[in-house]
Structure formats: C-alpha cells, structure tokens
Amino acid sequence: MLRRSASFGGLLVILATAPVLATHPEATLKSVRTSAAAGSAIPLQGEKFEAGQKVKLALRGALAEYALVEATADGGGLFSMQLEIPRDVRPGQYLLVAIADDGDAVAKLDLTVEPAAPMVAGDHEMVGEAGASHDMESMARADDLPIERSRAGLEWGVIGLIIGLAGGLGIAMVRRTA
Amino acid sequence: MTERRDDGTGESVTVAGERLGLHGLDYEIPAEAKRLTYMLGGLTAFFILLLIVTGVYLAQFYDPSPAGAHDSVLYIITRAPFGDWVRSVHYWSAAAAALTIVAHLVWVFWRRAYRRPREVTWWAGVGMAAVLFLLIVTGTALRYDQEGFEALAHFVAGGELVGVFGRFFTDDFTRSTSLLSRISSMHTALLPLGLLALMGLHFWLIRQLGIASSDERRSVFRQHAVRLTGVALISGAGVGALAVLAPEGLGYPAVAGVEITKPFWPVLWVYGLENLLGVWGMVLGPLIVFGFLAATPLLDRAGERKARSWVGWAGVTLGLVVLGLWFYGVFGQAQQHIGM
Numbered sequence: 001m002l003r004r005s006a007s008f009g010g011l012l013v014i015l016a017t018a019p020v021l022a023t024h025p026e027a028t029l030k031s032v033r034t035s036a037a038a039g040s041a042i043p044l045q046g047e048k049f050e051a052g053q054k055v056k057l058a059l060r061g062a063l064a065e066y067a068l069v070e071a072t073a074d075g076g077g078l079f080s081m082q083l084e085i086p087r088d089v090r091p092g093q094y095l096l097v098a099i100a101d102d103g104d105a106v107a108k109l110d111l112t113v114e115p116a117a118p119m120v121a122g123d124h125e126m127v128g129e130a131g132a133s134h135d136m137e138s139m140a141r142a143d144d145l146p147i148e149r150s151r152a153g154l155e156w157g158v159i160g161l162i163i164g165l166a167g168g169l170g171i172a173m174v175r176r177t178a
Numbered sequence: 179m180t181e182r183r184d185d186g187t188g189e190s191v192t193v194a195g196e197r198l199g200l201h202g203l204d205y206e207i208p209a210e211a212k213r214l215t216y217m218l219g220g221l222t223a224f225f226i227l228l229l230i231v232t233g234v235y236l237a238q239f240y241d242p243s244p245a246g247a248h249d250s251v252l253y254i255i256t257r258a259p260f261g262d263w264v265r266s267v268h269y270w271s272a273a274a275a276a277l278t279i280v281a282h283l284v285w286v287f288w289r290r291a292y293r294r295p296r297e298v299t300w301w302a303g304v305g306m307a308a309v310l311f312l313l314i315v316t317g318t319a320l321r322y323d324q325e326g327f328e329a330l331a332h333f334v335a336g337g338e339l340v341g342v343f344g345r346f347f348t349d350d351f352t353r354s355t356s357l358l359s360r361i362s363s364m365h366t367a368l369l370p371l372g373l374l375a376l377m378g379l380h381f382w383l384i385r386q387l388g389i390a391s392s393d394e395r396r397s398v399f400r401q402h403a404v405r406l407t408g409v410a411l412i413s414g415a416g417v418g419a420l421a422v423l424a425p426e427g428l429g430y431p432a433v434a435g436v437e438i439t440k441p442f443w444p445v446l447w448v449y450g451l452e453n454l455l456g457v458w459g460m461v462l463g464p465l466i467v468f469g470f471l472a473a474t475p476l477l478d479r480a481g482e483r484k485a486r487s488w489v490g491w492a493g494v495t496l497g498l499v500v501l502g503l504w505f506y507g508v509f510g511q512a513q514q515h516i517g518m
Contacts, residue, residue, distance in 0.1 A: 035245075062246065062253040093246030112245045140324055142438040142512070144427035147255055149262055159263055159422060167415030173408030177212070177401050 027077075027107040029098055035112035039087035045080050046098065046107065049073035055098040055106065059089060059113070071098070091115045203403055207388070209395035216389065217406050218282035219303075223377060224410035225275035226310075228417065230370060232268040236261075240320065242362035247322035248431050255428060266421035272314060274417055276444040279307055283471070287493055290478065291390035297475040299387065302380040304471045309373045311444070311464065316365040318442050322358065323429030325439040330358060335457050335516040437514045446507030447500045452515045453507070460515075463503075470496055 027049045033042040049055065050073065057068040066089050071079045083096075091113050097105040151159075195201065210216065239258045241250035254261035283303065286292065292300035319329040334357070337344030345351050351360070429439065441449055451459035470493070480487030 062241070062249040063257070090249075091245065092249045093241055093243055112243075114245075140433035140436045140438050141430040142324060144429055145252075145323075147252070147428065149255070149425065151262075155260060155263070159260070159418065163415045163418040163422075166411045166418065170408045170411030170413075170415060173404050173411065175408075177405040177408070 027098065029096060029107045029109040031083075031109060031111075034110065035114055036085050037114045038085055038089045038091065038116040041082045041084045042111075043080075044083040044096075044109075045078070046071060046073060047078055049077040049079070049098075049106070051075045051077055053077070053100065055100055057083065058097050058099060059085070059094045059111070060097055061090065061092050061094045064090060085113060087116050089113050200400070203398075203400040205399050206396045207399050207402055208391035208393040209397040210391055210393040211389050211402050212397060212405055214409070215285050216402075217409055218278050218285060219380075220406045221410055221413060222275055222278040222282055224414065225271045225278060225417075226373065226377070228271040228414060229268060229275065229313075232264050232271065233366065233370075235264050236268060237366055240362070242320070242356075242359045244322065244356050244358050247320065247326075247358060248428075251321055251323075251428055262425055263418075263421050266425040267417055269426035270417045270420045270424075272317065273443070274413065275310060276314065279310055283307060284497070287471075287474065288490070289390065290480075290487075290490070292475045293478065294475075296383070296387055296390060299380060299383040300475055301472060302376045302383065304468060306373055306376045306380065307471070308464070308468050309369055309376065311468075313365060313369050313373070314442055314444055316361050316369065318445075319358065319361050320365060321428060322432065324432045325429050325441070327432030327434065328437050328439055329441065330361065331434075331437075331516055332457075332460060333357070333361065336460050339457055339461055437516065438512055440507065440512055443508075447504040448507075450503035450505075450507035450510065453510055453513050454503075457516055467496065467500065 028047050030045045030047065031042050036042045044057075046055070052075070053073045054070055055073075056070050059066040059068060066086060068083065068086075069081075071081060073079050094111050094113055096109040096111045098107040100106045192200070236254060239250060239254045239261065241247055251265075254265055256262070258264075286300070286303070315329060315333075319326050319333065322330075333347040334349065337347030346360075347357070349357050351357075440446065448460055448463045451463040453459075455462065474489055474493070478487050478489040480489075
C-alpha cells in the first residue's frame with residue numbers, strides 16, 4: 001500500500017514538472033564581465049535555449065526592473081550580442097534575466113552595475129584638491145532620504161495586536177506579583 | 179497544560195511545570211530583587227533577545243555587498259513585509275539595550291557588587307558591554323549610507339592605526355570578500371555568539387553565587403522572573419510603539435572622501451574624544467573605559483568597609499568625563515577626523 005502510494009506520488013511529481021522541464025531546458029546566460037558601468041556594453045552569450053526562441057532581457061534589482069532588448073536564439077539555441085546597459089540604471093546589484101514568452105525567467109546572470117563614467121572631461125570639477133573636496137562635499141548629504149512609508153491595513157492591525165498583547169500581558173504579570 | 183495534579187507529596191504540580199522542570203525556578207533570592215534596579219540586567223537580556231529575533235528577519239533581505247547594501251536596506255523599508263517596523267524595532271531595541279546596560283553597569287559598580295567572589299561575573303558583564311558596543315558600531319556600518327560608510331572608514335582608519343592587530347578591519351586582510359561583508363558576518367554571527375556565550379556564563383555565575391544584597395528578607399526567583407517578564411513585555415510594547423511613531427530612517431548613498439555625519443548616540447562620547455585627539459581618540463577612549471572597568475575588581479581592595487574606595491570616585495570621575503565628551507559630541511560641530 002505504501003509502495004503504491006509512493007509510486008503514485010512520484011508519477012504526480014513527474015507529470016507536474018514535465019511540462020515545465022520540456023518547455024524550459026537549462027538555458028544559460030554567460031559573460032566574461034561580472035560588472036559594468038551604466039551606459040557601457042558587455043559581451044553576452046546565451047546557450048541551450050530552444051531553437052528560434054525569443055527572450056526579453058531585463059535587469060532586476062531590489063527596487064527596480066529595467067527592460068532591455070530582445071534576443072533570438074539561432075538553430076543551435078545560441079545567441080551572442082553586445083548588451084547595452086542604459087545610462088539611467090541605478091548603480092547596484094542586479095540579476096540579468098532572460099524572460100520567455102510565458103513570463104518565466106529561464107536564465108539568469110549576476111551583474112553589478114557601477115556608476116556611469118562622466119560624459120565629458122569637464123563634468124567633474126577637479127580644480128586641485130580644495131576644489132575636488134568642495135565638489136564632493138556639495139554632493140554628500142548628511143540628512144535622511146525622503147522615504148514614502150505606507151502600510152496596508154492588515155499590517156497596522158498585526159502591529160497593533162502585537163503591541164497591545166505585549167503591553168496587556170506585561171501589565172497583568174506585574175500586577176499579579178505586586 | 180495548567181491542570182493541577184498532586185504529585186503524591188501533597189504539593190500541587192502543573193502539567194507544564196512537571197515537564198519543563200519549572201521547580202528549578204523556586205529558589206530563594208533577596209526580597210529587594212523585585213525592585214527595578216535589580217531588573218536592569220534582565221531587561222538588557224530581553225532587548226538583546228529582541229535584537230536577535232528582529233536581526234534574523236532583517237538578514238533575510240539584507241545584501242552585504244557594497245553594490246547592493248544600501249538598496250537592500252531601502253527594500254527592507256519600502257517592500258519587505260513589516261520590514262520598516264521590524265527594522266525600527268531593531269533600532270529602538272539597540273537604543274534601549276544601550277541605556278539599560280549602562281544603567282545596570284553603573285548600579286552594580288556603585289554597589290561594589292564586583293567584589294569577591296563575583297569578579298568573573300563582573301568581567302563577563304564588562305565583556306558583554308564591550309561586545310554590545312561593537313555590535314552598535316558594526317550595525318551602523320551595514321546601513322552603507324553616508325553615516326554607514328563613514329563608520330566603515332573609521333574601522334579602516336582604526337585598523338591601520340594599531341598595525342598588525344587591526345589588520346582584520348582593513349581591506350588588506352583578504353581579497354576574497356569585501357570589508358562590508360566581513361563586518362556583516364561579525365555583526366550577525368561572531369559578535370552575537372560571543373555575547374550569548376558571555377551571557378550564559380554571567381547567568382550561571384549569578385545563579386551559583388547569588389544576587390549581591392544585604393537584604394535578609396527572602397523571596398522566590400519565580401516571582402522575580404514573572405515580574406521581570408511583565409516589565410520586559412511592557413518595555414517591548416514601548417519599543418514597538420516607538421518604532422511606529424518614530425521609524426528609523428536611512429541616509430543618502432555615501433560619497434567617499436568627506437565626513438559630515440555623527441554616529442549613533444551611544445557612541446557620541448568617542449566622537450567627542452576624536453574631536454580632541456583625532457583618530458587615536460577612537461582607539462584610546464574605549465580602551466581606557468573598558469580597561470578601567472575590567473581592572474576594577476583588582477584595584478578595589480577596600481574590603482567590606484562601607485566607605486567608598488578611591489576606585490569608586492575614579493569611576494565617578496571617568497563617568498563624568500565620558501558624559502562631558504558625550505555632550506561635546508552632541509552639540510559640537512561635525513568634524514573631519516580621518517582622510518577618507
């Protein structure tokens with residue numbers, strides 16, 4: 001009975017995952033670079049995609065996602081390109097993902113985006129040490145970022161419940177030992 | 179779970195108490211231990227527990243790489259479920275723990291409860307205070323905003339100042355990972371482990387040696403524990419409310435080469451000393467304070483005489499100096515201490 005149940009369960013698992021595995025074989029994204037400045041380009045290779053598969057490339061960060069270009073795999077499931085990182089991409093840690101038509105991210109690559117290099121030589125005022133210091137000081141901020149905080153009603157409720165329970169229980173315990 | 183049964187001796191025993199060995203809490207302690215001044219250590223332990231719980235949650239979303247750290251903190255505040263509140267509870271718990279540990283230390287010092295046979299208990303406590311101090315400064319660095327970056331730069335400057343002993347705090351230690359990642363693992367693993375080990379030793383010794391008190395009236399520890407838990411829960415509710423009313427913010431992404439922020443308030447006395455002595459103030463200040471505290475049981479040879487020994491007055495003087503430096507740090511102008 002147990003062996004039959006295990007076999008049935010295993011069959012269910014295979015049936016559930018087979019469509020996913022069949023649709024998305026182990027595609028990969030590769031690059032000789034692990035970091036790039038915003039506004040620059042990196043060499044990118046795609047391997048083990050389906051023949052003729054079209055994927056959308058995107059940069060996924062903690063706070064934002066940037067849509068990039070489309071790539072099409074050849075008959076061997078390969079593509080190769082110079083991928084432009086838009087200049088307005090916020091510096092940080094990203095996942096470069098290849099998104100298939102069904103919305104699944106079928107391949108990923110870690111990429112660090114560094115600040116964009118200055119566009120012209122005079123962009124950064126390096127007029128001696130004092131001048132550079134002044135320029136950096138004017139860019140540095142000691143105050144806090146303006147952050148818009150918004151909480152769902154459920155969050156308020158849970159937080160209020162935790163605070164209320166803790167306070168109420170605490171008062172009851174102190175009064176009990178008074 | 180609370181059904182009362184007779185264990186055959188005529189004493190009532192709860193189902194939970196029998197299985198958890200709660201009778202081990204029914205030992206005698208001085209009656210005055212029910213006062214708030216005897217709860218300061220227990221309250222500190224409670225806030226440390228809150229810090230650990232909230233810290234584990236925050237660690238699920240924090241990215242310790244220089245490229246991702248600031249954004250991940252912003253993600254915690256704006257996107258992670260309850261992230262803003264949990265992070266603020268973490269911040270206010272740290273502030274509360276700093277307050278209660280200083281109050282506890284002052285109370286124990288003033289009552290000279292570090293004397294024989296409680297020297298090791300005292301040293302474990304001073305060790306915990308030093309570890310908590312390090313947790314505060316490493317935690318500041320993890321924000322990786324302007325304030326966090328300046329904290330990290332101070333680690334590097336201090337590490338370079340003390341030569342080979344400070345190599346761990348510089349980029350020269352290894353090229354395999356960033357300094358921020360190593361500070362992060364110090365903050366989330368190494369220091370909490372050290373703190374818990376010292377706490378275990380501290381509590382064990384208190385249990386074995388008893389609470390230092392001249393009160394001959396007796397109470398039961400279980401009563402003290404229930405009362406302490408109640409006070410802790412009320413304090414925890416206060417911290418939770420503060421986290422709602424005054425959530426902790428985050429500074430702008432750092433700009434290297436400038437020093438324009440001041441540190442978290444428990445560290446402002448070191449900042450004040452740096453204003454006077456430069457970077458050496460950052461190293462000498464904690465060394466002198468924690469060194470004096472550690473040496474106190476060895477220096478105080480006044481015995482059981484009620485008259486306060488010179489060590490007590492030296493401690494008061496040092497405390498007033500630290501307080502003065504703290505006010506100087508608060509109200510003095512922000513200064514550049516290190517070449518960043």
